[in-house]
Amino acid sequence: MAEKTVLLAEDDASIRLIVNQTLVAAGYDVRATSSTDALERWVRNGEGDVVVTDVYLGETSIFDLLPSLKLARPELPFIVMSGQNTILTAASAAEHGAFDYLPKPFDIDVLSSLVQRALKSAPKSSSRSMNPEAQKAISDAGLPLIGRSDAMQEVYRIIAKVMNTELTVLIEGESGTGKELAARAIHQLGAAKAGKFVALDLAALPASEINKELFGNSDEGGAVHLKGGTLYLDEIGDLPAEAQTQLVKLLRDSAGARLIASTRRNLGRLVEEGRFREDLYYRLNVVRLTMPPLRLRKEDIPELARAFLIRAQRQGLSAKTLDKSALDLLTAYDWPGNVRELENLILRLAVLSPDEAITLRDVERELRAGATEQKGVSAGLEKDVETLLHRYVMGDLIAGGDADESSVYSRVIDQVERPLIKLALSVTAGNKVKAAQLLGMNRNTLRAKINALGIAED
Secondary structure, three states: OOOOEEEEEOOOHHHHHHHHHHHHHOOOEEEEEOOHHHHHHHHHOOOOOEEEEEOEEOOEEHHHHHHHHHHHOOOOOEEEEEOOOOHHHHHHHHHOOOOEEEEOOOOHHHHHHHHHHHHHHOOOOOOOOOOHHHHHHHHHHOOOOOOOOHHHHHHHHHHHHHOOOOOOEEEEOOOOOOHHHHHHHHHHHOOOOOOOEEEEEOOOOOHHHHHHHHHEOOOOEOHHHOOOOEEEEEOHHHOOHHHHHHHHHHHHOOOOOEEEEEEOOOHHHHHHOOOOOHHHHHHHOOEEEEOOOHHHOHHHHHHHHHHHHHHHHHOOOOOOEEOHHHHHHHHHOOOOOHHHHHHHHHHHHHHHOOOOEEOHHHHHHHHHHHHHHHHHHOOOHHHHHHHHHHHHOHHHHHHOOOOOOOOHHHHHHHHHHHHHHHHHHHHOOOOHHHHHHHHOOOHHHHHHHHHHOOOOOO
16 A cells, blocks of 8 residues: 655644654655645645644644635645644634644644544545546536636635635636636635525526516515525626616615626626626626636646546446547647536537547547537628628728738738637647648648748647
């Protein structure tokens, strides 16, 4: 059995030395530090099986870090040591999810025993053949949010800071990025978790129903009158003007639920255009949380894909794995529909792939099928391009109308060709031969265009 690793964070050098020697003698591998930065880096990198830490490392309290660290590694047990032996310290350790609290001075054998119990209590997989990444995906599959990229760590930090407050949060992001999941994480992990989580999709509700759902009628109060809990207003940018006015009035003196709103639209621009009330915008925009698109956190895709396969198995589907070539293609693709599109694709693959291992060919087939379906949706492409040309090129054409030479045509063609070729290369995981076939182009011509357009090759 491989030895377990203890992450030890203590700024008192003598205590750090004694604890280190005791745990090494007990058969553990110990990584010791006095730095919160080092501890946070180790935890977020997936290192260590248990953490033993002082409450204060310099001027920093471990309780300020624990919420985001527990979001990143929910299975990792923390043992908190402190010389401030008060009920408040013990209560704070419990509130922040520490495995146990150990007041100083302590018997070193007691600490060793606590470490042993913490390791035994950590979640274990019943499958011995499962690799560590898949086990990590299992532990995260039940969480509202999955991902260890830098972009998601910033999301976790903001959630950790606001979850135990009553501050209004505005969540921005493209469709499918997980805005509602972030709202649910704030609710489930925070002070409002004992109350209800009520979600209203304002984009899906008819205007006549929005007022009824939000404000109710003379006999029954609407969602804004919810006492305690969290009211989540999805796509707040689609709220009609009349409802915006009513919502402002109620928010001025509301003592009801905690409010979280989300939008895929630029509310600031809507305010400038007179389509969204400025006073409502500032009441909503207290804390802003931006959900990153999946194309900006591609390192999370393998973990997300495995977690979705595990969810599919829990729903009664056969156990499936993804081979390396399939994962490479999933990671190369840009996912315009974000995490939701990835999840839907993985579920289709779990249902339709005949073999236990999902291959590159399986993923290519489903991506191609999705692209075929999209052709009907994008019938207005030419019209969209015409609108963009009016916006970005009309001025150049007018200004250069009398010029003998103009570069407008070649510049526009380059700006269309470059993203088209990059898209084809992403779909084929960088395979130029396949990309040329998809584009209906000679492969030598494609290579020449890649060089001429300055398209970087990974």
